[in-house]
Amino acid sequence: MSLNLPVLRNFPVESLDGPAVRALEEAAGRCRGNAVAMVTLADSGHPAGSLSSMEMYLAVYTAANLTPENCSEIDRDYVVISHGHTSPGAYAVLAELGFFDPMDAIAHFRQCGSPFQGHVERDVPGIDWGSGNLGQGLSAAVGFALAQKSRKNSGRTYVLMGDGGQTKGQTAEARRMAVKEKLSNITALVDWNRIQISGTVDSVMPADLPALWKADGWEVLQSDGHSFPELYAALKKSAANSVPTVILCRTVMGKGVSFMENSPEYHGKAPREDLYVQAMKELGQDPSLLGAARKKRNSGPMPAGRHVAPLSGNLILGDPATYGADKKTDNRSAFGSALADVGKKNYGREGGTPLLVFDCDLAGSVKTGDFAKNCPDWFIQAGIQEHSTATAAGAASTAGVVSLWADFGVFGLSETYNQQRLNDINSASIKTVLTHVGLDVGEDGKTHQAIDYVGLLRNCFGWRLVVPADPNQTDRALRWALGEPGCICLAMGRSKLGVVVNEEGEPLFAGSYTFRYGRADLLREGKNGTIFALGAMAERALKARQILLDEKGVEIAVYSVSSPLSPDDDALRAAARTGRILTCEDHSVNSGMGSILAARMAELGLSCAFRSVGVHRYGESGASPDVIAAMGLDERSLAKAFGELLEK
Structure with missing residues (x-):
């Protein structure tokens, strides 16, 4: 020196x-x-x-x-x-x-x-x-x-x-x-x-x-x-x-x-x-x-270097909203409302952490518009410049702010995978919200159908991925993510969804429910087999369960999986005891939740009749329900797929 x-x-x-x-x-x-x-x-x-x-x-x-x-x-x-x-x-x-x-x-x-x-x-x-x-x-x-x-x-x-x-x-x-x-x-x-x-x-x-x-x-x-x-x-x-x-x-x-x-x-x-x-x-x-x-x-001894840990901010996260059983809305709107609420509670607050929200000319579609209106100094309109935005938002999250970037799935991750990988390497704490994932963006066609986001993040070592099942879980997952250190991705589709309810008809992801990363949520119990559904597929899985109950008299357990990168071992053990497991996802079947759960079952020494259904080719351009049905992922197709498991 x-x-x-x-x-x-x-x-x-x-x-x-x-x-x-x-x-x-x-x-x-x-x-x-x-x-x-x-x-x-x-x-x-x-x-x-x-x-x-x-x-x-x-x-x-x-x-x-x-x-x-x-x-x-x-x-x-x-x-x-x-x-x-x-x-x-x-x-x-x-x-x-x-x-x-x-x-x-x-x-x-x-x-x-x-x-x-x-x-x-x-x-x-x-x-x-x-x-x-x-x-x-x-x-x-x-x-x-x-x-x-x-x-x-x-x-x-x-x-x-x-x-x-x-x-x-x-x-x-x-x-x-x-x-x-x-x-x-x-x-x-x-x-x-x-x-x-x-x-x-x-x-x-x-x-x-x-x-x-x-x-x-x-x-x-x-x-x-x-x-x-x-x-x-x-x-x-x-x-x-x-x-x-x-x-x-x-x-x-x-x-x-x-x-x-x-x-x-x-x-x-x-x-x-x-x-x-x-x-x-x-x-x-x-x-x-x-x-x-x-x-x-x-x-000589190897130098140790320094330990760099991801940062978390000092935000007031507020109380989650509850969407009633009669309410039908899209997860992205629930995300936007929760983000605007957190923004209002923290904007200009003395001693608080700034919350920077990045947008690439999609505020109306990704639902960050209300935040932009309420917190103008914290809203960064970057234009159609996804590569630089991914890196800038990641770096900002290491320098004393909470940073969130909302974009379509094919732009916010598929297009910018290298930038998001470096965010992980750099121990960033970016919150990336992907909307329009899966086949749910039906009419836009195969170029816009993000069917690889689970597989891409699976390649990283620090990213956590949350795929909520309904608006209530979306609201709670967003508030959880904003309070956590590290890189977190929240992924959701475009279409309106029904609220997931319990057998009494009450919202399941409300009341005393608290989002916990890595937990598979049991929606219905059953003894004749189990369906694991990724995110919004939970609604179709519940309908498939009812078809199987009405037509075959079998009771199928249904789990909603919101954390596909972190399998719930207890849920897998319970599911294996039912003898049959079907996984369903609006994602490539080659690299998604089904392959992750199958690998984990092998590690745990679990065995039973198993089948994974998902996206097995690029999708068509058409109304979302039609594209999903053509891929064999509607409730009738799910019931048929499980019926074939029953025959084994």
Whole structure:
């Protein structure tokens, strides 16, 4: 750690003087040597881009209000590294500033079990967003800036980016979001070295970078990316601007090492040890560092990193509404009403947590309009820009707000799966509400029928999924989700539903009912078999049960499954004792609830006659009841399918 670096937070001087510049340049030399040692010892990594970004890293991290002491707090500056493969540069600078021991990063870079992974991750103190996929960093910065703005925090967000990722569509989406939301608290820096893996930027995919940013309304500054006085002046100017600012930093790929400079070869290649020695000598650093690091890698204790936990907010969740047995409405309207109620109870409340709701031009369909009307400063209209919205909402949820994004199933998850996967990796707490899932959006046809959402979230390790059966359960599940940490998806169809009632005709998901994740709710008891129904399929399952009772005289137990990713073992054991299980879902039969329950039964050693029915091909375009019947998922088809089980 250097004790001589200038403190540049809040830009205390008009310009950098000679001693400050010399101290930063000496630090840059040490950091370059450490970065080269990292990739050489690991025999993998991205050295050249790390070297070209080094002054950018040092300038930003010394100017930002981000310290070893406050890096896990909420109200501070945020730094996003979009070109996450330049992790050696980031780790070297953070170590130089005292976030951790430099030798920990050098010795354990890209070692299994180490927090110093090949791409930046939040396990490393000082890293605010894990960004392995290029083009997502600016979206995360938008999320951080929105959180700061809603919390009335004066902090800034800095995002460092590579030039090769500037042509990605998500970057353009984020540029527009930042300007539309007047996020003058964002400064972006682009490492403009004009080299990427496959060659020069102009040969791979040319783009006029100043024109792109200017066209979207950003203030565009240019700087020598290796000059600390110019970088400081540009950062200082950006902090005073009334619009978002980008600094295009002219740099040299592989700066400081002759055989790496201006060559794409070392974009993602570690030097051989003889070339390592040459590089260290050219950088004025000690080549013996590698031997000491190797000894520590082979025998020293593994650094622990930091534990990052998902956040929960401080919201008044209110009392749930109750929809009577005679009420027929859609789950999305129940969601919208509950969201508006929670919003009204918290909007402007002193000491409370902001609740940011993101929309992609679908407020009327996803029922966030009442919230927007009642809580205008918390409503983020992002337009038809789903990729950036998914990341921005996820990042905001790690920065002191509760964030919710409502969208159609095919847009909010199928289209943005990679972004939602990274939200999970980053321990975000985004609440994603998917409407129009399954075949229920019948007339819109197969492109809009989200029949894969269970399977997609099944691939993740932190996401929880709730598929409510009726408006009462929807209301309660939404309030539960808003109070929980972690990524939670609430999925529902479009059509109006009847309220699920008990055998006395009273609303079942009302009164003393409390939503509990992972519980399968027993709707009817039965001794001749069991139906597990996903979400809104519960209504059809109950009708199928009545058909079987009337026509065959058999009593079938019916469970409503709202948490398909977390099987209820007790319910499965009870169902297996009835001898027959039918699962039904408005979802792909290959990857949905039925396959999950079958796998869990095998793990528990349970066996009985078993059949899973669901979506087995892309659906037609037509009225929802007709499309569902054509797929064999209406109540008459369910009764027939169970009847075939009875014959086994």
